[in-house]
Amino acid sequence: MKQELLDYLRCPRCAADSVPLGVSVVERRDGEVLAGHLTCPAGHAFPIDQGVPDFVEPAGGAVSDVYNIMWAAQARQVYVGREDEFRHKFQVFAHLPGPLEMYFSDKVVLDAGCGEGRFTWLASHLGARQVVAVDYSREALARAKAGTGNPPNCSFVRADIMRLPFRRVFDYVISLGVLHHTPSTAAAYRSVVRHLKPAGYVTIFVYGRWTLPLVIWPLRCLTLKMDSSRVLRFCDDWGFGYESAHRRRLPLGRFLRTLGRLDVLGMGRVTFEGLTTPYLREHSVDEVHRWFRETGVELISCTRLVSASGRRSG
Ligand SMILES: C[S@@+](CC[C@H](N)C(=O)[O-])C[C@H]1O[C@@H](n2cnc3c(N)ncnc32)[C@H](O)[C@@H]1O
Ligand SMILES: [Zn+2]
Known part of the structure; x- marks a missing residue:
């Protein structure tokens, strides 16, 4: 975490601009806090892990x-x-x-x-x-x-x-x-x-409005009920659009991917995210x-x- 960031932060639980966060450092490298905690005067604490403060x-x-x-x-x-x-x-x-x-x-x-x-x-x-x-x-x-x-x-x-x-x-x-x-x-x-x-x-x-391919809505009825890793395998196998790091497509999947490139039925725009994100509007x-x-x-x-x-x- 860089020092400059402290000037922009406030405690999200107290949610008042006048409540600054202080930092306690466990590990620092090249001027960045890699590990430690951010705390507010009311005692709310947020970890810093690998240089990234975590407020979730x-x-x-x-x-x-x-x-x-x-x-x-x-x-x-x-x-x-x-x-x-x-x-x-x-x-x-x-x-x-x-x-x-x-x-x-x-x-x-x-x-x-x-x-x-x-x-x-x-x-x-x-x-x-x-x-x-x-x-x-x-x-x-x-x-x-x-x-x-x-x-x-x-x-x-x-x-x-x-x-x-x-x-x-x-x-x-x-x-x-x-x-x-x-x-x-x-x-x-x-x-x-x-x-x-x-x-x-x-x-x-x-x-x-109407920019997502229509086919995504019936597909989501299925995929939202599935485990996300299974949906990912499904996307890999059947060639649904995302730039996979794995590329283990079935032969029919390669064919569908080609159709996707031509955007038949808007399939080229059906993505893993579109199939799994809980909210899509x-x-x-x-x-x-x-x-x-x-x-x-x-x-x-x-x-x-x-x-x-x-x-x-x-
Ligand atoms: C489609 S990606 C867009 C990423 C980037 N803006 C871009 O266009 O390349 C959506 C990103 O939003 C993040 N996201 C979705 N809901 C969020 C939330 N409530 N709070 C923080 N991040 C969120 C996801 O983790 C994901 O990385
Ligand atoms: Zn607080």
Whole structure:
């Protein structure tokens, strides 16, 4: 854990900005706290494990298991040194006016639901002062740390985005492909945007109406009843779309994978995550407009898919 992070944190149980967290160090290396505890004056304590402070309550860990399995199964991505190769992947920001650097450079950025850190890396690469990458999957955070190369301007935090341990310190909040996987997308949006400073920017991506392949809904009726590791084997064998690190497809699975590439029945967009995540929702542009309006965020731009950005009133 980097020292800078302490300035942004507050106790999520006391949930008052004036309650700072103190750190007790068990192991420190290269200026980072690798092991120790964060504690608040009321005595709430949160462990720091392998440099990552952990704010997830023990009972809250179960849902993240699906994501631990998902991230562990995927081929690893390393971003460092592959800037040009990955830059084109960041279409999700294409609707923003002006150069992307403008939103990140020298800014304090929250990447809520960072996954393996592709946007954390982008923010870091575009000159953010500090990027705080949050996820509740340990596997995701380990990959994000490794994939970004853990640069000095990135911090990693294990937390549930519904209960974030931060003060209102962020110039830019991004949450891409995450909010629609929580019990309430609108509540999750409000939870992340709460930490945005006045005049700060926010960008979210949620599935637009009718953008998920229809075949996913009947499949989910089956797969949500199955153990996630079995679903993973099913995806491997039958060629459902994710970049598997295992690649042990049955011959028919290879054929289906080819159909998937051609997107027959939208099969190329049926993913392990889509089949196993307990929450999966699509949203209309109108809904997103309403969430922005209700939180005092002025809409800058919104696509049908839905990628949307706005700016909080000053
Ligand atoms: C589809 S991935 C998106 C990752 C990343 N934003 C990207 O686009 O590459 C969704 C991520 O959100 C995380 N996530 C889902 N619900 C969460 C929650 N309530 N709190 C924290 N992380 C969550 C999952 O662990 C997963 O890594
Ligand atoms: Zn406390």
